Amino acid sequence: MTAPSAPSARRRLRDHVALGWLVAALVISLVHRWVPASTWLMVHLVLLGALTHSALVWSEHFAHTLLRTVPDEAGRRRQGLRVGALALGALAVFVGVPGEWWPLTVAGATVVAVAVGWHGAHLLSTLRRALPSRFRVVTHSYLAAACFLPVGAAFGATMAFGLPEEWHGRLLIAHLAANLLGWIGLTVTGTLVTFWPTMLRTRMDDRAETLARRALPVQVAGIVLVVAGPLAGMRPVGLLGVIVYALGLAWWGRALARPLRAKGLREFAPASVLASLVWAVVGLGWIGWLLAVAPSFAAVADGLPTVAAVFAVGFAAQLLAGALSYLVPSVMGGGPAVVRAGQAWLNRWAGWRLAVVNGGLLLWLLPTTSWVRVTVSSLVLVALAAFVPLLVGGAQASARARRAVLAGEEPPETPPSRPFTGGQWVAAAAALALAVSAGVGVDPAAAGLPTVGAAPAASGIAPTGHTTRVEVTAQGMRFTPASITVPAGDRLVIVVTNADDTMAHDLVVGAARTPRLAPGETAELDAGVVTGSVQGYCSVAGHRQMGMVLDIVVAGGVSSPAAHDGPAVIGPNPADTLGTVVNPVLTPLTDETVHRLTLTVTEVPLEVAPGLWQTRWTFNGGSVGPTLHGRVGDVFEITLVNDGTMGHSIDFHAGALAPDRPMRTIAAGESLTYRFTAGRAGIWMYHCSTAPMSTHIAAGMHGAVVIEPDGLGAVDRSYVLVQSEVYLANAALTSGDAQEVDAAKIAAGTPDRVVFNGVANQYDLQPFAARVGERVRFWVLDAGPSRASSFHVVGGQFDTVWTEGTYTLRDGVGAFGATDGGAQVLPLQPAQGGFVELTFPEAGHYPVVSHVMVDAERGAHGVVAVEG
Numbered sequence: 075m076t077a078p079s080a081p082s083a084r085r086r087l088r089d090h091v092a093l094g095w096l097v098a099a100l101v102i103s104l105v106h107r108w109v110p111a112s113t114w115l116m117v118h119l120v121l122l123g124a125l126t127h128s129a130l131v132w133s134e135h136f137a138h139t140l141l142r143t144v145p146d147e148a149g150r151r152r153q154g155l156r157v158g159a160l161a162l163g164a165l166a167v168f169v170g171v172p173g174e175w176w177p178l179t180v181a182g183a184t185v186v187a188v189a190v191g192w193h194g195a196h197l198l199s200t201l202r203r204a205l206p207s208r209f210r211v212v213t214h215s216y217l218a219a220a221c222f223l224p225v226g227a228a229f230g231a232t233m234a235f236g237l238p239e240e241w242h243g244r245l246l247i248a249h250l251a252a253n254l255l256g257w258i259g260l261t262v263t264g265t266l267v268t269f270w271p272t273m274l275r276t277r278m279d280d281r282a283e284t285l286a287r288r289a290l291p292v293q294v295a296g297i298v299l300v301v302a303g304p305l306a307g308m309r310p311v312g313l314l315g316v317i318v319y320a321l322g323l324a325w326w327g328r329a330l331a332r333p334l335r336a337k338g339l340r341e342f343a344p345a346s347v348l349a350s351l352v353w354a355v356v357g358l359g360w361i362g363w364l365l366a367v368a369p370s371f372a373a374v375a376d377g378l379p380t381v382a383a384v385f386a387v388g389f390a391a392q393l394l395a396g397a398l399s400y401l402v403p404s405v406m407g408g409g410p411a412v413v414r415a416g417q418a419w420l421n422r423w424a425g426w427r428l429a430v431v432n433g434g435l436l437l438w439l440l441p442t443t444s445w446v447r448v449t450v451s452s453l454v455l456v457a458l459a460a461f462v463p464l465l466v467g468g469a470q471a472s473a474r475a476r477r478a479v480l481a482g483e484e485p486p487e488t489p490p491s492r493p494f495t496g497g498q499w500v501a502a503a504a505a506l507a508l509a510v511s512a513g514v515g516v517d518p519a520a521a522g523l524p525t526v527g528a529a530p531a532a533s534g535i536a537p538t539g540h541t542t543r544v545e546v547t548a549q550g551m552r553f554t555p556a557s558i559t560v561p562a563g564d565r566l567v568i569v570v571t572n573a574d575d576t577m578a579h580d581l582v583v584g585a586a587r588t589p590r591l592a593p594g595e596t597a598e599l600d601a602g603v604v605t606g607s608v609q610g611y612c613s614v615a616g617h618r619q620m621g622m623v624l625d626i627v628v629a630g631g632v633s634s635p636a637a638h639d640g641p642a643v644i645g646p647n648p649a650d651t652l653g654t655v656v657n658p659v660l661t662p663l664t665d666e667t668v669h670r671l672t673l674t675v676t677e678v679p680l681e682v683a684p685g686l687w688q689t690r691w692t693f694n695g696g697s698v699g700p701t702l703h704g705r706v707g708d709v710f711e712i713t714l715v716n717d718g719t720m721g722h723s724i725d726f727h728a729g730a731l732a733p734d735r736p737m738r739t740i741a742a743g744e745s746l747t748y749r750f751t752a753g754r755a756g757i758w759m760y761h762c763s764t765a766p767m768s769t770h771i772a773a774g775m776h777g778a779v780v781i782e783p784d785g786l787g788a789v790d791r792s793y794v795l796v797q798s799e800v801y802l803a804n805a806a807l808t809s810g811d812a813q814e815v816d817a818a819k820i821a822a823g824t825p826d827r828v829v830f831n832g833v834a835n836q837y838d839l840q841p842f843a844a845r846v847g848e849r850v851r852f853w854v855l856d857a858g859p860s861r862a863s864s865f866h867v868v869g870g871q872f873d874t875v876w877t878e879g880t881y882t883l884r885d886g887v888g889a890f891g892a893t894d895g896g897a898q899v900l901p902l903q904p905a906q907g908g909f910v911e912l913t914f915p916e917a918g919h920y921p922v923v924s925h926v927m928v929d930a931e932r933g934a935h936g937v938v939a940v941e942g
Contacts, residue, residue, distance in 0.1 A: 091161050092131075092394065093462065095123030100459050110592040111172040113379060117386045118171075121254070122164050122186070125390045126223075129261040130160055130193050132401070133216045136265055137197050140212055141204035152196070160189040167230075174592070176234045183231040187224035190257070194220025211287040215264025218294055222256025225301070243371030244304040246378060247312060250361070251300035254385060255319055259354075260293060262393065263326050266347070270330055273344040273400050276337040282329035292322030300361075309365050309374070316362035323358070327351075341417065342424035342493050346396030349432050353388025357381050376545075376569065379598075380439075387454065388435050395461045402465060403472045409479060416472030419464050424493030429502030430457040437506065441541055441565050445585060446513030447600060453509045535605045538563040545569045546624060548579040548591070551617060553610075557625040566601040566626070568610075579617065581624065583610035590614070604628050652684055655840045656697050656831040660780060660792040660853060669704055672713040675722045675762075679812030680774070682800045683827055683834035683933060687812040690774035690832075691718065691762070697832025698796050698857075699760065699777020702728075704752055706781060712748040716740050721764050726750055727905065728758035728779040739764045755783035756879055757794075757853045757907030766817065768859040772801050772825075773815045774832060776857040778907065783876070789911060790848035795865070797902075797924060797934055798857040800827035800834070823860050827933045828924065834933025837922065841939040844914055850938070851911045852922075858904030864925035865900040867938065870912045872897040877908030899925055917942040 099119035106112035134153060138145060145153065166182025169175070194217055201213050229249035233242060267286045271278040279285075299315025330351075339345040360381045368374040403416025434454035438447050478484065542564045547554045548571070560566050570581045572591040580588045581599050588597040601610075605628065612622035673693040680690045680697055693699035702710060714724050721739040729750020736748040761767070762775035778796050801819040819825065827834040844850050856863040875883040875897045882888070888895035900910050914920060920938040923930035 091157065092124040092127045092398075093465065095119050095127065095164075096391075096394070097462060098123070100455065100462070103455055106589060108590065109172065110590075111595055112589055113383075113597065115168060115172055117379075117382045118168065120386045120390045120394075121258070121382075122167065124394055125258060126164070126186075126190075127157070127160060128394060128397070129219070129258060130190060131157060132397070133219070133261050133265065134193065134197065135405075136269070137200060137213045137216055140209045140268065141200060141207055143200055143204050149196075156189050156192050156196075159185055159192075163187075163189060171234065172592070174594070179234040180231045183227040183234075187227040190220050190223040190227075209268060209283055211283060211290060212264045212267055215260045215267075215286070215290055218290065219257045219260035219264070222252045222260070222297060226250075226252030226257060239372040239375075240370060243373070243375030244307065246375045247304040247361075247365075247371065248301045250378065250382070251297055251312075251315070255293075255300065255358075256297045258390075259297075259319075259323075260290070263289070263293070263323070267326075267329065269397070270344070270347070271333040273341070273347065273396075274333045274337040274339075276333045279329040279332040285329045286326055289322040289326035292325065293319055296320070296322055303365075304371055307371075309368075309371065313362055313365040316358060316365060320355075320358055320362070323355070340493070341400075342421045342428070343396045343400035343417075345424065345428055345494075346392045346399065348396075349428060350389045350391075350393035350396065353384055353392070353432075353435070357384045357389060360384065379596075384435070384439070387458070388432070391458050392431065395458070398465060399461075399468070402469055412472050412475040412479060415475035416468040419468035419471050421493035422464060423460065423498065425495060425498030426502045426505075427457045427460055429499055430454060430505060433502065433506050434509070437510065441539070442510075442513070442600075445602075446510055449509040449513040450506065453505055535562045537565070537603045541565045541567055543567045543569065545571070546581070547571050547573045548581070548612065548622065549573040551621050553581070553612075553622060553624040556623070557627060559627045559629055560604050562605055562628050563603060566604050568599045568601060568624075569596060570599060571596040577614075579612045579614060579622065581610055582613045583624070583626065584608060587613065601626070652681055652833065652836055652839055654681070654697075655836045656833060658793045658795060658831060658837065658842065660701065660794045661703055663703060663705065663782065666704075667707070668709045668711065669702060670711045670713075671700070671702065672715060673699065673724065674715045675718045675775075677718045681833060682802075682829065684839070686802070686827075686834075688773075688800065688802060689812045689814055691722070691770060691815075692774050693724075693777060697774065697829075698798070699775070701777060701794050701796075702760075702779040704779070704781055706752055706755055706784065708752050708781070710750055710752065710779070713745060714740070714748060715745045716742050718742055722762050722770065722775065723764045724748055724760060725763040726758065726760045726779060728752050728756070728760070728781055733763075737763050752779070752781045754879065755781045757781075757855050757909065759855055759857055759905045759907065761857065766820075768820050769815055769817050771857060771859040772799055772820050774798075778853070778855045778857075780853055789851040791842075791844055792851045792853065793842055794853045794855075795830045795922075795936075796832075796855045796857050797828065797830055797863045797865075798832065799825035799859065799861055800829055800933075802826040820859070825861065825929075825932065828861060828926075828929035829933050830922075830936060835935055837936025841919070841937040842922065844938050844940045846914055846917055846940060846942050849911060849913055851909055852900075853907070853909045854900055854902065855907035856902040856904050860904060861929060862904065862926065863900075863902045863929070863934070865902065865910065866898060866923055866925040867910075867912060868921040868923065869918065870914060870920055870938075872900070872910040872912050874911035875900060875908065876910075877902070878906055914938070914940040916940070 099116050102109055102112055102116050102119065106116065109115060163182045163185030166178050166185065170179030170182055197213055197216050197220065201210065226249050229245045229252065233245050233249065237245065267282050268278065296315045296319025299318060300312050303309065303311030303315055339348065364374045364377045368377065399417065399420040403413045431454055434450045437450045538561065542560045544558050546568055568581065570588050570591065572579045572593055572595050574593050576593060578590050578592055580590050583599060583601045586599050586601050588599045591597055604626065607628045608626050610624040610626060611618040676692050676695050677689055678692060678695055679687050682688045690697065704710065712724070716722050719742055721741050723737055723739040725733065725737045726748065730753060731750055736746065738746070740746055758779040758781065760777050760779060762770035764770050776796065776798060778794060780794065801816045803813045803816045830837060852865070854865045873883065873886045873896055875881065877900060883895050883897050886895050887893055900908055902908065917940050920940060922936040922938060924934035
């Protein structure tokens with residue numbers, strides 16, 4: 075809001091700026107879930123937007139009033155330019171930070187600093203030109219305040235470039251001290267020297283000017299220490315600064331007591347301002363406590379978002395509501411009747427609004443569940459938002475009364491104002507109780523009932539009253555740590571930071587969830603009182619399926635059916651490790667024409683994905699059966715030994731013969747010999763053919779026989795990939811215990827993993843190797859048992875494709891004679907195979923996938939690391 079002046083379009087617009095920022099903050103609070111950096115934006119719309127605008131405008135008004143100077147029209151135009159520059163700079167910051175447009179953020183912060191610096195220069199010039207008068211200390215406070223904001227803006231702009239956590243924490247504390255304690259704090263304490271008794275409509279404390287004059291240098295010294303301590307890496311110095319500032323504040327605050335005792339609180343305006351000062355003291359003490367107990371500046375910074383919310387809602391919003399409730403009717407002129415008409419509106423439901431805002435904020439800060447906080451904060455928002463229509467109504471009432479006075483008419487009668495009644499306090503208590511009850515109804519943890527992860531029956535676990543606070547990072551389709559342990563009955567608060575460079579994430583645990591977090595953003599999730607293990611997840615489409623799950627394990631809690639009912643943790647993670655990676659290199663041919671091999675059936679635990687184990691039915695104990703390699707006409711003599719616990723068999727597609735004897739099922743402990751001649755070229759599947767065949771193949775009993783066609787050219791590197799599916803009894807179990815194969819999932823065709831050579835994502839962890847210009851051949855077999863494959867190399871093009879006995883493309887020449895052909899995939903149905911060839915044009919990392927993308931996301935994924 076602005077100083078009074080002749081009404082004009084320019085000044086009316088200027089008068090609505092603070093109101094506009096407040097309305098914007100209310101709107102963002104309603105749609106915050108879909109707004110990036112919404113918490114930061116709401117806090118700064120109030121502090122940087124509405125409160126900074128009001129501080130700049132009203133401090134100039136009070137300075138001119140107390141110094142008995144009147145700005146001319148040119149001076150008013152210059153003030154309008156300062157107000158406009160401040161609004162444009164703030165708008166640039168509000169757009170730049172959520173959008174991560176750092177040049178815009180820095181430019182906006184610079185414009186804000188220039189506007190306030192210009193404001194300070196104007197006040198200094200006005201002070202020098204003014205005649206001696208009382209309360210010059212008020213203008214001194216404004217000058218000191220104007221010196222701090224450009225410093226704080228510089229800290230904020232520096233943070234926009236991204237800094238290590240410790241330095242970010244240091245600058246954040248210095249930024250808060252300079253802007254909140256300095257720019258806002260000194261402006262408020264300077265103004266209230268005279269404004270406080272004016273609102274109470276009583277006589278000022280005779281000591282007020284002296285107390286303020288003595289307190290000002292103490293406050294300034296405290297701010298300097300709070301800024302310098304973090305910058306120097308000295309938390310005790312910062313803590314000392316908070317103590318010094320608090321002492322100066324206490325010395326100044328003595329002047330508030332006498333007027334309050336003399337008159338008491340009879341109107342909304344002084345009551346709201348007093349409540350704001352109480353919350354300011356709470357926030358200051360909170361900052362001091364963080365500096366005293368936190369192990370690092372980064373840890374201090376972690377606690378500041380809640381402190382900022384206290385300052386924004388408890389201090390700033392109530393300060394603005396109280397001050398403007400008095401000032402807007404008062405500066406319109408026209409006498410007491412005009413003022414009473416406006417303030418009668420602004421005193422409506424005063425007791426209810428104050429009780430709801432302050433009681434609700436207190437409840438929000440208590441260790442309640444997330445849904446209780448949602449319902450209570452919604453009620454607080456309603457109470458705060460009521461100020462906007464009341465302010466508009468009050469201004470209109472004052473305007474009507476003023477027009478009547480100017481017209482020589484009797485203004486409308488204003489009924490006596492009763493801002494505080496017992497009924498209002500009762501109504502506020504009832505509204506808060508209803509809000510808490512609604513939150514408890516959604517999340518029973520507020521009443522000590524089982525909530526997150528609780529079994530259907532009562533758990534018998536009482537809340538401990540203790541809060542477990544955990545920091546979790548979202549990055550690379552993973553939460554780190556992926557599992558956290560919480561004592562049963564504790565309230566769980568998870569601080570989630572999105573460390574991805576480009577991807578948005580969130581976290582959902584039961585009914586609680588964070589907003590959608592843009593890269594670099596942090597939010598808190600209050601999961602309430604936990605009594606049983608549960609699994610959280612990212613709700614962005616596909617991210618849960620890619621492995622963004624968080625296991626919350628409750629020590630001493632009940633078993634929860636929801637704890638592991640989510641999808642499997644899948645997808646590559648650079649932090650994963652594997653005990654063994656299957657060698658994909660095709661063994662070169664020898665001069666042998668008769669190949670003898672013993673295949674021993676075993677049932678052993680093997681990793682099918684990093685950290686995920688299954689009891690696999692194997693040939694020779696591997697994740698995939700050994701690859702046989704020969705030429706057309708070669709003889710293969712295979713001895714099958716069944717060392718398993720059930721009947722098994724073998725079927726070689728590379729041989730043509732009656733299946734009755736060689737493919738028969740043999741009992742555990744028995745053996746057979748399978749002899750066949752490779753009559754045709756291809757990459758042929760072999761597998762166990764014992765019923766149910768789908769289960770035996772899915773459990774790992776499959777492999778490849780590569781029979782090279784005549785005239786196959788030499789290549790620099792040759793790899794073999796066998797795609798298959800993995801079906802797990804409990805896909806969310808990552809404890810290292812081996813699981814059995816799930817026959818029901820096989821029948822339904824719902825694999826948990828789709829893998830190359832038996833292990834999901836193993837070739838992400840240990841990529842295929844190649845060099846620029848080398849010719850690379852991939853032999854690919856789809857072992858199924860049920861899903862097709864579409865083999866593709868991202869960034870590559872195949873110039874040779876051979877499948878099921880024939881070339882469809884050879885050195886760029888197609889079946890119909892085209893000489894510049896290429897192919898992008900090798901399509902295969904289950905049990906089909908072929909090979910592709912390509913060269914890589916430049917160094918880089920080329921993903922290898924099944925272009926059935928859901929299967930690539932399930933693990934049919936690798937990388938070719940190409941060096942120059």
